[in-house]
Amino acid sequence: MHVELFDRTVELDADRVRASEDEIRAQVGEYVAGERRTFDLPVTTPEGFAGEVAAEMRAIPYGETRTYGDIADALDTAAVAVGRACGANPVPLVVPCHRVVGADSLGGYSAGDGLPFKRRLLELEGADASATE
Known part of the structure; x- marks a missing residue:
């Protein structure tokens, strides 16, 4: 399905x-309006490594970020593998890979x-996107 936000x-x-x-x-819509900080939608995440990365992404609080390396350290893997899993996220926003x-x-x-x-989503949440330009 397609959802529209920020004219995208x-x-x-x-x-x-x-x-x-x-x-x-x-x-x-509530998220974009600043009325929602988390999605309480039941999500079926992929199995295996991609599911582990998805669980780490879902644990990142609104307005905060983690590096690919942070997640890699938590999962005892390489940052590039985390990046690939993030890029294959089937439900961006709901599983906040932008963080x-x-x-x-x-x-x-x-x-x-x-x-x-991605920058616009981070700015919406009040995360410092400029520190990583």
Whole structure:
């Protein structure tokens, strides 16, 4: 399914979210309006390593970031592997991969229009996106 925010389209794998499209859109709208800090949508995450990365991403609080290296350390793996798993996230926003950044850059982002969209999400949350330009 597609959701619109900031005049951008974000693709969410609705098969992984056990909620109606109306509920998903409502929660995204509340998030953009600053009325929601977490999504309480039941999500089926991938199994294995990608699921472990997704769990780490979901644990990052609103307005905070973690580096690919932080997550790699927590999972005893390489940062590049974490980056690949983030890039394959089937439900961006709901599983907040935008909160994962490089040690000295924003890293990458596969939703919306890429890095400008990631920066905008971080700014919405009050995270310091300028420190990683």
